[in-house]
């Protein structure tokens with residue numbers, strides 16, 4: 502027997518914006534159901550799906566701190582709490598579709614979510630539950646991208662799926678240049694050298710270190726998360 506195609510265990514990074522309308526704020530019920538449906542469909546592909554959810558639809562610490570009244574360390578705590586809110590919404594969205602899910606937090610919020618415990622996360626995944634990692638890394642001055650590469654490394658994920666608003670990595674800004682060309686693959690070194698604003702350099706470096714490929718793909722295209730889990734050639738694969 503040849504192994505089944507696709508990835509066994511994935512970490513899917515969803516920005517907070519995936520839960521609201523483009524450039525919107527907070528959580529939009531319709532967008533939530535759409536993204537929950539996409540995640541649930543991806544689980545049906547047979548893989549284990551862990552999600553790291555962002556919080557930019559609620560608070561971005563650096564932006565809030567720049568207004569000058571709130572220390573960034575505190576603004577970042579507020580941002581991390583925003584990811585907890587998003588994770589709870591996503592869990593409810595998934596479970597309303599019949600897909601079991603659990604929320605594991607890097608911040609202590611024990612009355613609303615389980616603490617992040619590696620073995621527990623893996624056990625949930627083995628039982629077919631979607632694991633939603635919230636609270637980022639638990640540390641200020643980080644982003645949820647850092648959390649995504651960290652968790653991917655920690656749970657030995659086969660791939661980090663980076664859901665974005667563009668369908669991959671281009672040689673120049675596709676919005677401004679009609680002749681921009683999308684890469685099918687890109688090395689970590691190139692991704693870092695190009696200083697792509699798609700993901701933190703530190704996250705690329707961490708995945709390079711652990712040999713975890715990153716698939717950059719368009720989250721709003723229906724069926725794309727499932728296609729990514731199946732290992733289809735969508736978007737751009739950043740790898741060794």
Ligand code: UDP
Nearest residue numbers: 517555556557561562577580637638644645
């Ligand atoms: N954050 C943090 N530490 C982390 C992850 C997130 O302090 O490890 C805070 C930070 O203020 C950030 C906010 O949470 O701006 C929301 O996360 P992010 O901006 O990564 O969300 P996304 O852009 O993915 O929606």
